[in-house]
Amino acid sequence: MKYYIIAGEASGDLHGSNLMKEIQSLKPESDFRYWGGDEMQKVGGKLVKHYRDLAFMGFAEVIMNLSTIISNLKFCKQDILAFKPDVLILIDYPGFNLRIAEFANDLGIKVVYYISPQIWAWKKNRVFKIKKVVDKMIVILPFEKDFYAKYHVKVDYVGHPLLDALANKKLQDKQTFLQKNNLSDKPIIALLPGSRKQEVNEMLTTMLKLVPDYPNYQFIIAGVSTLDLSFYEKIIGLLDVKLLFGNTDNILQFADAALVTSGTATLETALTDTPEVVCYKGNRISFEIAKRIVKVKYISLVNLIMDQEVVKELIQTDFNYQALKSELNKILTDTENRKNMLDNFVRLREILGNKGASKRAAELIVNMP
Numbered sequence: 001m002k003y004y005i006i007a008g009e010a011s012g013d014l015h016g017s018n019l020m021k022e023i024q025s026l027k028p029e030s031d032f033r034y035w036g037g038d039e040m041q042k043v044g045g046k047l048v049k050h051y052r053d054l055a056f057m058g059f060a061e062v063i064m065n066l067s068t069i070i071s072n073l074k075f076c077k078q079d080i081l082a083f084k085p086d087v088l089i090l091i092d093y094p095g096f097n098l099r100i101a102e103f104a105n106d107l108g109i110k111v112v113y114y115i116s117p118q119i120w121a122w123k124k125n126r127v128f129k130i131k132k133v134v135d136k137m138i139v140i141l142p143f144e145k146d147f148y149a150k151y152h153v154k155v156d157y158v159g160h161p162l163l164d165a166l167a168n169k170k171l172q173d174k175q176t177f178l179q180k181n182n183l184s185d186k187p188i189i190a191l192l193p194g195s196r197k198q199e200v201n202e203m204l205t206t207m208l209k210l211v212p213d214y215p216n217y218q219f220i221i222a223g224v225s226t227l228d229l230s231f232y233e234k235i236i237g238l239l240d241v242k243l244l245f246g247n248t249d250n251i252l253q254f255a256d257a258a259l260v261t262s263g264t265a266t267l268e269t270a271l272t273d274t275p276e277v278v279c280y281k282g283n284r285i286s287f288e289i290a291k292r293i294v295k296v297k298y299i300s301l302v303n304l305i306m307d308q309e310v311v312k313e314l315i316q317t318d319f320n321y322q323a324l325k326s327e328l329n330k331i332l333t334d335t336e337n338r339k340n341m342l343d344n345f346v347r348l349r350e351i352l353g354n355k356g357a358s359k360r361a362a363e364l365i366v367n368m369p
Helices: 010-026 038-043 059-064 066-083 094-107 126-133 142-150 162-168 174-180 197-213 229-236 248-254 264-271 284-293 301-306 321-333 335-352 357-366
Strands: 002-007 031-036 046-050 087-091 110-114 136-139 155-157 188-192 218-223 242-245 255-261 276-280 312-315
Touching: 002 010, 002 066, 002 094, 010 031, 010 038, 010 087, 010 162, 010 357, 031 038, 031 066, 046 066, 066 094, 087 094, 094 110, 094 126, 110 357, 136 142, 136 357, 142 155, 142 301, 155 357, 162 264, 162 357, 174 248, 188 197, 188 248, 188 264, 197 218, 197 229, 197 255, 197 276, 197 321, 218 229, 218 248, 229 242, 248 255, 248 264, 255 264, 255 321, 264 276, 264 301, 264 335, 276 321, 301 335, 312 321, 321 335
Parallel strands: 002 031, 002 087, 031 046, 087 110, 110 136, 136 155, 188 218, 188 255, 218 242, 255 276, 276 312
Antiparallel strands: none
């Protein structure tokens, strides 16, 4: 069987890689061609385009890069025609993937959507296109099944693949981690500023303003391999912080608290039982547009799944030095605040269920008629 997979960002690359492993275990002869990243490339097959060249965040940024996006769409369609896959697997990334889904459906290629676009937040009309052009919809959030049911769309809920990713990680013991990375014994504050250049620049600049105020802590930035060391160094300057690549899980495991840019990382932090503050600040024009069309109470996955404010969200103008310091102090020193958050993290894990989402998704895909 030939599978063509499209993942447009870091989390999609991670979940795509675990899905590929499970498909491979069921069908060892599977042939993969994909848009993704380093994690998918480790599994095998052919990487066509890296997600670092695809990730444009915000309405204004999409408009500014429209010619690149159109060029990528054209190239992708030509590549699919040449590869002739049996199944097209789409992972989130809706603006691009739904156009490719329509194209593949017209060709008679089976279309699987794994990890639903957040159409329950905005652009709900996309559900009708999904109903028309997607053969199998596989969702990972518990409330998504009920959302699709309202539109009479049959979906398969498999649980969240992040539980698989965390279960498969080989974590170090604390002393090994500290010694290997030349770290002190001071308690750790983790900084997860995102994976895209523009968001990292925006988020990290503000996060780092707190460093001088916490001399009894060590700040560790979870760097991503798609951004150069020199890029981070320009933002860090002479501040006494540590930058580690490919170590997010270990950093979170030993951190007393984390400042996290909104995205899948907020859920990963919660599932690691690390108290966190969720941060987001984007292009002002993009934010004003989003504010008018996005219909959700929260932006973080933790709060969305729990349907309550479990973690504090500092969004746009609320994301500033004073507010960030105030919220960080609460999760570091307010015992009751920390306990409530950690108790809610336990309930979050119970809601998401057990690991095995990647395997369940793979079984659904390989057993398609």
